[in-house]
Amino acid sequence: MSYLSSNQLKQYEDEGFVSPINIFSDAKTKKIRNEIELIESRIPDELEKSGRYNAHLISPLLDEVTHNSKILDAVESLIGKNILVCGTTLFIKNPNEKGFVSYHQDAKYIGLEPHNWVTAWVAITDSNEKNGCMRMWSGSHKDNLKEHDQKFNEGNLLTRGQTVKNVPKEKTTPLILNAGQMSLHHPTVVHGSDLNKSNDRRIGFVIQSYIGTNVKQILGKNSVQLARGVDEFDFHEKIGRPKSLLNENDLKIKKRENHNLQDIFYKGSSKKGSY
Numbered sequence: 001m002s003y004l005s006s007n008q009l010k011q012y013e014d015e016g017f018v019s020p021i022n023i024f025s026d027a028k029t030k031k032i033r034n035e036i037e038l039i040e041s042r043i044p045d046e047l048e049k050s051g052r053y054n055a056h057l058i059s060p061l062l063d064e065v066t067h068n069s070k071i072l073d074a075v076e077s078l079i080g081k082n083i084l085v086c087g088t089t090l091f092i093k094n095p096n097e098k099g100f101v102s103y104h105q106d107a108k109y110i111g112l113e114p115h116n117w118v119t120a121w122v123a124i125t126d127s128n129e130k131n132g133c134m135r136m137w138s139g140s141h142k143d144n145l146k147e148h149d150q151k152f153n154e155g156n157l158l159t160r161g162q163t164v165k166n167v168p169k170e171k172t173t174p175l176i177l178n179a180g181q182m183s184l185h186h187p188t189v190v191h192g193s194d195l196n197k198s199n200d201r202r203i204g205f206v207i208q209s210y211i212g213t214n215v216k217q218i219l220g221k222n223s224v225q226l227a228r229g230v231d232e233f234d235f236h237e238k239i240g241r242p243k244s245l246l247n248e249n250d251l252k253i254k255k256r257e258n259h260n261l262q263d264i265f266y267k268g269s270s271k272k273g274s275y
């Protein structure tokens with residue numbers, strides 16, 4: 001059992017995140033990395049740009065991660081026992097590429113209301129200050145949604161380059177994770193990450209997000225999978241789980257889901273970015 005302890009719950013309540021949490025062994029984490037890299041080698045652009053979303057729909061192993069009981073126990077401690085998987089994102093930063101994530105709040109453009117949801121960031125490689133781990137503005141989740149500039153700037157791994165102004169970067173907390181550990185963060189905590197200055201990739205497989213069954217999608221349409229409990233609200237269409245790697249039909253479903261997601265992320269925007 002890995003329900004959160006009272007100290008961990010307090011950290012989440014006070015700071016807007018809880019980290020680190022041990023989930024996978026080294027061997028299992030290597031297997032997951034190999035699966036991601038196998039997909040990249042079989043279909044080179046499948047996980048690029050907007051393809052980085054919802055890889056759990058085409059890989060049984062990534063699907064298994066999203067339904068992992070240790071992760072779900074921790075998530076249950078925060079959002080209750082009825083849990084839906086509402087999408088995943090691969091945040092990959094390759095060495096020598098200029099990828100960074102501007103400081104933002106996840107809840108700003110994602111359309112999930114109320115905020116009974118949480119994002120699980122699973123480290124598939126080590127994630128540290130050298131390779132551009134996430135950095136959190138502790139306590140910022142207690143304020144409402146903040147104004148974001150839409151920069152659409154080069155290298156920014158966010159859709160609109162959405163950026164909160166005046167973040168005290170020197171005061172932000174780096175979430176240092178070993179491969180196989182995860183962090184959980186709140187929908188309104190302000191966070192971002194710097195460039196990868198190491199010689200290896202930095203890979204985060206991010207369940208973005210686990211939502212309570214009472215959460216609606218107010219900007220468009222998300223399909224979900226039941227991860228735990230019962231869905232007494234039935235707000236979202238249910239989607240199947242992959243039985244084999246890169247199945248033709250699953251690839252089509254992923255494409256359709258990512259198309260719907262683009263409609264959500266760019267709702268009301270006159271411009272589109274590359275994610």
Ligand SMILES: O=C(O)CCC(=O)C(=O)O
Nearest residue numbers: 091101106134193204206
């Ligand atoms: O992986 C990163 O550096 C940022 C990820 C992020 O913003 C998120 O998971 O909400």
